Amino acid sequence: MNTLKYVLILATVLIIAACSSTKEADKKLFPIKVFSTLSDSSGIPAEIHFTSGPAHNYPLMAIWVEDTDSNYIQTLYVSESIGKGTFDRAKAQSGKWQPGEARRPAALPYWGHRRGIQADDGLYLPTPEEPVPDAITGATPTGDFILKTKLPESSEKSIRILFEINQSWDWNEYWTNNKYPEDNDYKTSSQPALVYETVINLEDREKEYTLKPIGHSHQSGKNGKLYSNISTLTTALEITGSIKVRFTD
Numbered sequence: 085m086n087t088l089k090y091v092l093i094l095a096t097v098l099i100i101a102a103c104s105s106t107k108e109a110d111k112k113l114f115p116i117k118v119f120s121t122l123s124d125s126s127g128i129p130a131e132i133h134f135t136s137g138p139a140h141n142y143p144l145m146a147i148w149v150e151d152t153d154s155n156y157i158q159t160l161y162v163s164e165s166i167g168k169g170t171f172d173r174a175k176a177q178s179g180k181w182q183p184g185e186a187r188r189p190a191a192l193p194y195w196g197h198r199r200g201i202q203a204d205d206g207l208y209l210p211t212p213e214e215p216v217p218d219a220i221t222g223a224t225p226t227g228d229f230i231l232k233t234k235l236p237e238s239s240e241k242s243i244r245i246l247f248e249i250n251q252s253w254d255w256n257e258y259w260t261n262n263k264y265p266e267d268n269d270y271k272t273s274s275q276p277a278l279v280y281e282t283v284i285n286l287e288d289r290e291k292e293y294t295l296k297p298i299g300h301s302h303q304s305g306k307n308g309k310l311y312s313n314i315s316t317l318t319t320a321l322e323i324t325g326s327i328k329v330r331f332t333d
Contacts, residue, residue, distance in 0.1 A: 127234030189305030197308020
């Protein structure tokens, strides 16, 4: 019996060590990416510190600013494939995926509707013909990152920082791959995009703010509503480890 206990303990230790080694290897393979947006703009210098969670696997994301009355002010960053309307794996040709235009309304619908620019096809998404400015977009980081950006000057006492994130084909027992069999947009998203928020007091600013989840978007992007019940989400909540806004001045 004692031998069995010893074997179980040893196996547990080895598993933990293996997991730790894998995480360390991942960090070496994907070191923290530091990049900038709005560098030529005036505003309040700030940093967004994103730490990936255990379920992180190439998600799409957008970060933007609103006032406390939920009026959209400015996008700080959006993943390039959404911001430009093109995906590296948009179409299959000669047995291989090729880049091209693709519409993904389920990816970041809350950001799209808050931004409020409707394309000719009725979707609240940028297009290759009318993309977002280069100053606020770029390749999606593969892991942890630090975004150096500028928050807009505001006459308001407080502003809201929002962050939307979505990971394709992230199914669970509730958001199954046959939940909406006729909805092709849902099939590219599975668990809907999560929205995080923090409120920053500009008059009495702290050094650091942590964004917390406040709801999820529509599962296929049919509207811009925020659904506050996130009890059906599982691994979607583990895409992120932490999201913080930090001020260095």
